[in-house]
Amino acid sequence: MKKICVGDRAPDFFAVANTGQVIRLTDYLHHQAVVLFFYPKDDSPGCTMQACAFRDAYEDFATAEAVVIGVSDDMLESHRQFVVKRRLPFLLLSDSDGQIKTAFGVRKTFGLFPGRVTYVIDRQGIVRLIANSQLDVL
Numbered sequence: 163m164k165k166i167c168v169g170d171r172a173p174d175f176f177a178v179a180n181t182g183q184v185i186r187l188t189d190y191l192h193h194q195a196v197v198l199f200f201y202p203k204d205d206s207p208g209c210t211m212q213a214c215a216f217r218d219a220y221e222d223f224a225t226a227e228a229v230v231i232g233v234s235d236d237m238l239e240s241h242r243q244f245v246v247k248r249r250l251p252f253l254l255l256s257d258s259d260g261q262i263k264t265a266f267g268v269r270k271t272f273g274l275f276p277g278r279v280t281y282v283i284d285r286q287g288i289v290r291l292i293a294n295s296q297l298d299v300l
Contacts, residue, residue: 165267168292172198172283173265177233177255180241185231185255188287195228195290196283200268202276204236204244204254212278212295213250220251228282233257235276 166172172187179185190196199216201209216223216230223230230252236244241254257263268277282291 166289168289170289171287172289175262175265179253179255180238180245190229191287192285195285197228197230199280200233200277204240214248217250233262
């Protein structure tokens with residue numbers, strides 16, 4: 163598994179979002195930056211805190227012309243319920259086969275826990291910031 167580093171080009175991907183639409187990373191690039199966050203599980207305590215922190219700062223991201231997108235291996239129905247329950251204004255992508263995590267090099271912590279990593283990708287598709295927050299959700 164190749165690890166993506168700051169300065170690398172973000173790998174493109176296709177995935178289905180909670181809305182049912184097929185999302186491709188390059189659909190957003192050139193128009194806005196992308197804040198792509200990987201999280202372990204819908205509606206778990208730490209992931210809820212993380213998603214709600216992105217929700218609460220959503221206007222700041224929009225003002226900065228950045229879109230927020232969450233990724234986990236949960237199924238679409240779980241994502242739909244999580245979005246409604248927590249009033250999340252951003253898309254959640256299902257990565258049930260792990261291809262997006264693998265493309266970004268998101269590893270399990272201690273070999274057990276799904277990764278919690280955030281990537282900030284600029285309009286040219288270059289990774290500008292990586293925050294690995296497995297043990298600290300905010």
